[in-house]
Amino acid sequence: MSIYIDTSFFLSIVxxxxxxxxxxxxxxxxxxxxSSKLIEVESFINIHKVYRENRKVLNxxxxxESLTxxxxxxxxxxxxxxxL
Structure with missing residues (x-):
């Protein structure tokens, strides 16, 4: 079966x-x-955003590990x- 992977689904796994x-x-x-190639950029940005906003508790x-x-x-x- 085929499945389209959107960024929110992808990040729930990451x-x-x-x-x-x-x-x-x-x-x-x-x-x-x-998925769209945008998933790479969107997930990269979100991983960094979560890290930046939680830097006091995340090292x-x-x-x-998240990027890997x-x-x-x-x-x-x-x-x-x-x-387009």
Whole structure:
């Protein structure tokens, strides 16, 4: 089955938020994942935003691990160019 991955769904997996379990199960059962190339930029910006806003409780290691997880997960998505 195909599934379109939007940024909020993607970030729920990266951040392991309250919807993580359900999102990850959906991620694992779908063989063809696709998204806009914007997911790369949008998720990168959001990861840095969360880090910046929570710098007192999050360390640099959290940022590095989140960006590594983002890159690993992106390899499982077929990215499409946006057409204007």
């Amino acid at each position: 951040f392991e938020d309250t919807n993580y379990k359900q999102s990850y199960e959906t991620w694992m059962k779908d063989e063809y994942r696709f 640099k290691r959290w940022l590095d 997880r983002q890159r690993e997960l992106l390899t499982g998505i077929n990215l499409k160019k946006n057409r």
